[in-house]
Every structure is written in structure tokens, then in C-alpha cells.
Amino acid sequence: MSEAPRSASGSASGESENVAATSREAFAAWVDDAMEGRTFAQVLIRRLETGYEMRHTDDLDAENLETSDDPRLAREISRLTEAGEHRPLKSAPNLRRGWILRVADAREMAVAMNYLYPAAVVHWHLEREGKLEITSYRENAARQSGIYKRVQRLSDEGVHNAAQACCEDAVCLKRTLWDVDGETPLAMDRGNGEIPCPEPCSLFVSFARRVRLFEREERERDAAGLTPSEREDLASLVAARASGKMKMAREAEFEEPLNERRLRYRLLTLAPKLRPGE
Amino acid sequence: MRALVIVGHGSHLNGDSSLPVYEHAARIRETREFDEVVECFWKEEPSMRHVLDTVESDDICVVPAFISEGYFTQQVIPRELGLDGPVTEKGGMTVRYAGPLGTFGQMEGVILERTEDLMRGKKKRPGRTALVLLGHGTDLNKSSSGVIYLNAERIREHSLFDLVAEAFLDQAPEVGEVVAGVEAENVILIPVFIAEGWHTRETIPEDLGLTGEVTEREDRTIFYGAPVGTHPSMADLIAARARDTYRTGDQAPGTAGCEDEVVRSAS
Structure with a gap:
């Protein structure tokens, strides 16, 4: 049951420190160490005379913030x-604004950070210590079961495209450290955030499953070279745009x-086919 | 130091799924019985895969916020947490793995409390009253229905209702047939589910034509309760599950608590 070692506690094994x-x-x-504070994804953290303050990075000069x-x-x-x-x-860049947390000490700051960015502080630390264990896409996929088992069959190209669509800073502020496997680095902009x-x-994994289902449509391409889901997406886009309600x-x-x-995935895989030569 | 880790399914789409786990964790935290109370999820963060890295305690009890034994409690949770049995030693931690909630002795009490809450101040028709326990059920796993049969049997022993029946979404006896056919003028339908979601909010009311907590039909009134898992008393049950797991920690799987034996025979 435990063939997959856990990243951090695996590396911390045998050490007395928690x-x-x-x-x-x-x-x-x-x-x-930073008088002006630190930015951690979308949160600005500052040391106060006693305790710590956290707020949204866009609320640096905002007034009337809800304080707790x-x-x-x-x-x-x-x-x-x-x-x-x-x-x-x-870690999606959609943290809401309008709040300030002023907490008593480092322990309370860790509690708050673990809700804002779960497990991020520990991963941040382990990486700096050179102890963060990385699990590649193929290792992760190998242990999936049930409806996610099919992600094992996603092609390398599918993994690259899925990661660009699902993990770049526009949609996730974490810095992607994992690769397709030991020999195949991910082709993407990994980001440069702290987490x-x-x-x-x-x-x-859920998105990878969807992309794998797209891959299975390859044999169903029509005369124009489109798969059924590509046609459906284009029709939906046109209909939504024409209605003026692009929800x-x-x-x-x-x-x-x-x-x-x-x-974003269609932009990578469909748009070049629709506009060849660009 | 002791930590309680509550594992929820969570959802990519719906915040209702993780909410009871957070709420029960907050309630248990207030009792100060555990040095830490931590939530983790399959579909949300923190993931099971990384939650133990965020725990400072060295003696940990993992309680799955799942009703019955099955795919998640037997495969997914142990795999993702790296557990190899009821007690796992890893990274300087002792990690104890509790069974699911539905078979635990206090479950019938939570169901009855949920029923009382629903019926408080509501007017019943003259005649008989049936309690219908609704489970998901699946032909793939008998434990799913076993939990429902077990709790129905326990509640029958209290003789509080004229009739206690079992009903399911994905196996026989099917809920629509049970609610329409049970011989009672008042039918109290309680979903033995862990959280509100697609089934409790949409498919069940739609399929049964429910109009809210109270639905009048020609021959009967149907009272529809919130899922058992969101009841505040579930927090006590989760804490008791952990307490029991610490007490019986080193026993072999399946023998920690006689209720697990009962569900096998009931199913």
C-alpha cells in the first residue's frame, strides 16, 4: 500500500527535528529579515512590533480593510x-482582497499560511534545504486508480500541453518543479514564485484525464481535421460570444x-491548426 | 503530542463537500482534546499526500470522514498517506488509521438527533411514522449498504418509529419505491451522507418531487432531512473514533471495534 514514498516526511525520516x-x-x-515584508504568492507578510500582519499584495495601500x-x-x-x-x-491567482490578519506570533502565522496556501511553507523550507522530494508525472500517474487510471496513457506531448494550460502563472502561482519523468523535462514556463x-x-490529474480523453478522439477527425470536442468547443465559443454572455x-x-x-489547451493545440503558418 | 487528521473527499467544483470537515475540525479543536486538529482532502488542499508534513505532533490519528468502508478508505487514503496498516511508523511519527464513521457505535445517535432536528415543530398526519435511512449503495461494494442496514437495525431496537426502512440511490431497494410504498402516513427520509452535494441537493429532491423539508402527497407527508454528516454531533463521533483507535491501536485490522464485525454480518 505504501510503495510511493511521501516527499517530505520521507526525506525527514530518521531526523529528530519535526x-x-x-x-x-x-x-x-x-x-x-525583511523590513518591507515578504511576498508569498498573493500575500504580503510583514513583521509587526509584536506578531505578524498578512494582507493581499494588491491591498498594500488599501483602506477600510476587514481586520482580524x-x-x-x-x-x-x-x-x-x-x-x-x-x-x-x-495557489490559483484568485485570492480575494479586502482583509488584514494581524496575528500574535509565528505559530499563528503558520496556521494562517496553511489555510491560505496549504503545505506551502513546509515545501518552501524543504526546497531551500535541498530536501524537497519531487514526484514526476509518470510516478504520480502510476499510482492513480479508478477513473484516473487512464492518465497513465497520456502522451508526453499531452503532459507538456496540459502543464502549460493548467500550471503556468496565469492560472497557478506555484513554481512547477516536476517533470514528465526522469529523462523528460516539462516544456513550460515554470514560473518564479516562492511556492x-x-x-x-x-x-x-483531473485535467490530465480530460486531455487524455481528447487524445482518444484522434481517430474521429473530420474532413476539416477537427475532433468532435474541438467542433463542440468552437461552436460553444461562437454561440457564447454572439449572445454577449461569455460566462x-x-x-x-x-x-x-x-x-x-x-x-488554454485549445490555444496550444487547436489554434495552430486553424491558423497554419502563424 | 497528539494530532487528529480528518480526511475528507473534498470537491473541485463544490465547497459544500469540504465544509463539514472544516466545521467538525473547528468544534473538536475547541475541546482541546488533541494538540492539533488538521483537515486534508482527496480533491482539495492540503492533499493527503502532503498533510503529514504540516503536523508537528508525533502521535497521529487519521480519521476518514467517510460513511462506509470502500475504495477510498481501503485504497486511496492508505496509498496517498503512505500507510501500511492500522499503525504505521514513518518519519518519526506513529500514524494510526481509524475506520470510517458509519459503523461506529455513536452513529445511530447522530441519525436520531438529525431526525429530531428535522421534526422539531413540524406537524405530522395522524397515523404511522416511518424512518427511511437513505444510503448511496453500490452493487460493487456491500459495505456501502451494510452501514445502512446496521444503523436501521440499531434504531429499530429503540422502538421510536412504527417502521424503519432502508433505501438506496444505486441499488435495490430504490429510494423512490421505498418512499412511495412504505406503509406509513409520515415518512421521514434521512440521507446517511457525509456532506451536502449533487445528490442531496439535486438528484434526490428532483427524483422524488420534493418541495423542501416537507412535501405533501395525497396519501403521505414526506419529511426530508439534511445529511447526517453535517450534523454538529458528528464532531463528537469523529473524536470518539480517534479515541477508540488510540485505545485499540495495535490490534489487527478489522478487530479494532466490534462494530466492524457487525457490519460484515449485516451485509
Whole structure:
């Protein structure tokens, strides 16, 4: 049952120090070292005379922010987008604005950060220590089961395209560290944010499944060279644009033509076919 | 230090799925029984894969917020957390793995509390009252229905209702037939689900033509409750599950708690 070693506790195995505790201390020291504060994805963290302050990076000079000293309020802050939509991926660049958390100490800061960016502080620390274990796409896919087992058959090209569509900074602020496998680096802009991404996340696996289903349509291309789902996406786009109501699907609604990551994938794979030579 | 890690399914699309896990965790945190109470999910963050890295305790109990034994509790959760049995030693931690919630002894109490909450202040018709426990059910796994049969049997022993029946979405007896056919003027339908979601909010009300908590039909009134898993008392059940797991920690799988035996025979 446990053939896949866990990244961090695997590397921390045999050490007496607890990785969560050392990460918390290292992160606080990193923040303490910068008078002007630190930017961590979309959060600005500053040392106060006592304790720490966190706010959205776009709220640096904002007024009338909702202020709290409860670190667990971070869960409520990170739950929904500005428009009230569920946020399944906390590192998506859609953290809502309008709040300030002023917490008592480094421990409370870690609690808040773990709700804003779950497990990010520990991954940040392990990477700096050279101890962050990376799991490639193929290793991750090998342990998938049930409806996700089919991601094992996704082509290398499919992985590259899926990662560009699903993981670049426009849609996820983590810095992608994993590759297709030991020999095949991911062809993408990995980003340069503070939070490392050591392994494909569940959202990516779900998207990879969708892309694998696209790949299976190859044999069904029509005379114009389009697959059934490509035709459907184009028709939906035209209809939505013509109606004047371009309502995008939810972040992880990959079955819907007007999903941002699905459209990003079409930009990579369909647009060049529609405009050859560009 | 002791940590309680609650594992929820979570959802990429719907915030209702993880909400009860967060709420139960907050309630348990307030009791200060555990040094840490941490949430993790299959479809949300933190993932099971990384949650143990965020825990500072060295003695950890993992409680799955799942109703019955099955694919998730037997395959996905142990695999993702790197567990190799009821007790796993790893990275200087002792990780104990509890069974799912539906078979635990306190579950019938939570179902009854949910029923009381639903019926408070509501007017029943003269005549008989049936309690219908609704499970998902699947022909692929008998544990899914076993939990429903087990709890129905336990509740029958209280003799609080004229009749206690079982019903399912994906196997027989099918919920529409049970609700229409059960011999009672008042039918209390309680979904034994862990969270609100597509089934509890959409498919069940649509398929049964429910108009809300109370639906009047010619021959009966149907009272439709919220899922058992969102009831505040589930927090006590989760904590008790962890307590029981610490107590019976080193026993072989399946023998930790006689209720797991009962569900096998009931199914």
C-alpha cells in the first residue's frame, strides 16, 4: 500500500527535528529579515512590533480593510473568489482582497499560511534545504486508480500541453518543479514564485484525464481535421460570444467548453491548426 | 503530542463537500482534546499526500470522514498517506488509521438527533411514522449498504418509529419505491451522507418531487432531512473514533471495534 514514498516526511525520516516546526521557524526568520515584508504568492507578510500582519499584495495601500486577529479566519478568506466561487486550488491567482490578519506570533502565522496556501511553507523550507522530494508525472500517474487510471496513457506531448494550460502563472502561482519523468523535462514556463510545486496536484490529474480523453478522439477527425470536442468547443465559443454572455465555466469544470484551462489547451493545440503558418 | 487528521473527499467544483470537515475540525479543536486538529482532502488542499508534513505532533490519528468502508478508505487514503496498516511508523511519527464513521457505535445517535432536528415543530398526519435511512449503495461494494442496514437495525431496537426502512440511490431497494410504498402516513427520509452535494441537493429532491423539508402527497407527508454528516454531533463521533483507535491501536485490522464485525454480518 505504501510503495510511493511521501516527499517530505520521507526525506525527514530518521531526523529528530519535526519538519513542520522547523519550517515554521525558518519562515518566520525569513519574514523577520525583511523590513518591507515578504511576498508569498498573493500575500504580503510583514513583521509587526509584536506578531505578524498578512494582507493581499494588491491591498498594500488599501483602506477600510476587514481586520482580524484570528489566524483561522484565513480559511474563510481562502474559500471563495471575489465573485463567490469555490477555490479548489489555493495557489490559483484568485485570492480575494479586502482583509488584514494581524496575528500574535509565528505559530499563528503558520496556521494562517496553511489555510491560505496549504503545505506551502513546509515545501518552501524543504526546497531551500535541498530536501524537497519531487514526484514526476509518470510516478504520480502510476499510482492513480479508478477513473484516473487512464492518465497513465497520456502522451508526453499531452503532459507538456496540459502543464502549460493548467500550471503556468496565469492560472497557478506555484513554481512547477516536476517533470514528465526522469529523462523528460516539462516544456513550460515554470514560473518564479516562492511556492514550489513538487508533484502534480489533484486538479492537474483531473485535467490530465480530460486531455487524455481528447487524445482518444484522434481517430474521429473530420474532413476539416477537427475532433468532435474541438467542433463542440468552437461552436460553444461562437454561440457564447454572439449572445454577449461569455460566462466562463468554473475553475475545474473541465467538461465545459468555456473552461479557462480547457481554452488554454485549445490555444496550444487547436489554434495552430486553424491558423497554419502563424 | 497528539494530532487528529480528518480526511475528507473534498470537491473541485463544490465547497459544500469540504465544509463539514472544516466545521467538525473547528468544534473538536475547541475541546482541546488533541494538540492539533488538521483537515486534508482527496480533491482539495492540503492533499493527503502532503498533510503529514504540516503536523508537528508525533502521535497521529487519521480519521476518514467517510460513511462506509470502500475504495477510498481501503485504497486511496492508505496509498496517498503512505500507510501500511492500522499503525504505521514513518518519519518519526506513529500514524494510526481509524475506520470510517458509519459503523461506529455513536452513529445511530447522530441519525436520531438529525431526525429530531428535522421534526422539531413540524406537524405530522395522524397515523404511522416511518424512518427511511437513505444510503448511496453500490452493487460493487456491500459495505456501502451494510452501514445502512446496521444503523436501521440499531434504531429499530429503540422502538421510536412504527417502521424503519432502508433505501438506496444505486441499488435495490430504490429510494423512490421505498418512499412511495412504505406503509406509513409520515415518512421521514434521512440521507446517511457525509456532506451536502449533487445528490442531496439535486438528484434526490428532483427524483422524488420534493418541495423542501416537507412535501405533501395525497396519501403521505414526506419529511426530508439534511445529511447526517453535517450534523454538529458528528464532531463528537469523529473524536470518539480517534479515541477508540488510540485505545485499540495495535490490534489487527478489522478487530479494532466490534462494530466492524457487525457490519460484515449485516451485509
